[in-house]
Amino acid sequence: MTKKWTGVFPAVTTKMTQDGNVDLTATQSSIHRLIKAGVSGVIVLPMLGENASLTLAERESVIRAAAEVTKGKVPLLSGLAETNLSAAKANAKLYETVGAQGLMVFPSLGYKTDDRETAEWYKGIASASSLPIMIYNNPITYGVDVTPAVLKQLVDTPEIVCVKEETGDIRRVTDTYIELGDRFSVFCGVDDLIVESSALGVTGWVSGMTNVWPAECVEIFSLCAQEKFAEARKLYHILTPSFHLDTHVKLVQYIKLAENLVYGAPEWTRAPRMPLVGPEREHVVTTVNAAITALDRRDRKAA
Incomplete structure (x- = not known):
């Protein structure tokens, strides 16, 4: 499982009961569905998985x-989101012992590190276990940007892959390849940039909406990998309005509602997140239903 990661790695939602308890049975069922649809790996406890809202x-x-x-069919990564290095190192070790085969590591949630501190954060966590690490670079949300200059400081840390x-x-994407060659795999982390990112050579996709349409997202990525961009765009155009839902501050509620509409998964989240209501809910329902209709039309035409 330490070979180079490629392909579609959904950021798995943690299913909840209506009263806010973790629903392990529903979570397992959703992971089984993803694997059956052909994803290349799964990531539990991402931000989309309400990591920060769960107890240790x-x-x-989960x-x-x-x-x-x-069960070894695909790599199992876990999100690692902590406020301090001591807790991050302890939980990196713990997650390895309970079945994680890799880590998607957030920057410190308690402090906006500068470049030197950011590099040391990742080096410190890398030293705590033998697990390969995916850096979660989301400066829009967390205020810390792992730039190519920061990545240069991590070239000699083999656990960071x-x-x-x-x-x-x-x-x-291009700037990273120019500065660092193929030292690190680069995954697209934004659903509505996957075709554009694939054209620039990303090797994988951490996707939220793959929870909803796994087979179709795998198809988009596969077409792009084969440089069949004209075909990929046809499906991308159907799904992009839904992919935009992945970029909103309420992406957890949006994607869980979309899962509910498409295959009946529970839409519940843990407070302070609340179920969607009114025009906001109607917007998500309308957007997702439009994609459902377009996909059905596409599939009937193909048949």
Whole structure:
């Protein structure tokens, strides 16, 4: 599982009961569905998985439950989101013992590190376990940007193998390759930039909406990998309005509602997140239903 990561790695939503408890059975069912649809890996406890809202015991239970489903079929990564280095190192070790085969590591949630501090944060976590690491680079949300200059400081840290690129600046993909060659895998971390990012050579996609339409997202990525961009764009145009939902501050509620509409998964989240209501809910329902209709039309035409 330490070979170079490629392909579609959904950022898995953590299913909840209506009263806000973790629903491990529903979470396992969704992971099984993703694997069956052909994803190349799964990431539990991402931001989309409400990592920060779960207790440590709950996070451990989610990783264990996911490992029961993946069983070595695809790499199982866990999000690692902590405020201080001591806790991050301790939990990197813990997550390895309960079944994680890799880590998607957030910057410190308690402090906006400068470049030197950011590099030391990742080096410190890398030293805590043998797990390969994907850097979660989302400066829009977390205020810390792992630039090519920061990545240069991490070249000699072999555990760090990948960066999830979520700056929203499509030029960053090319800049990273120019500065660092193929030292790090570069994954697209923004659903509505996947075709553009694929044209620039990303090797994978950490995707939120793959929870909703796994087979179709795998198809888009596969077409792009084969440089069949004209075909990929046809499907991309159908799904992009829904992919835009992945970039909103309420992406957890949006994507869980979309999962509910498409295959009946529970839409519930943990407070302070609340169920969508009114025009906002109607917008998500209308957007997702439009994609459902367009996909059905596409599939009937293909048949």
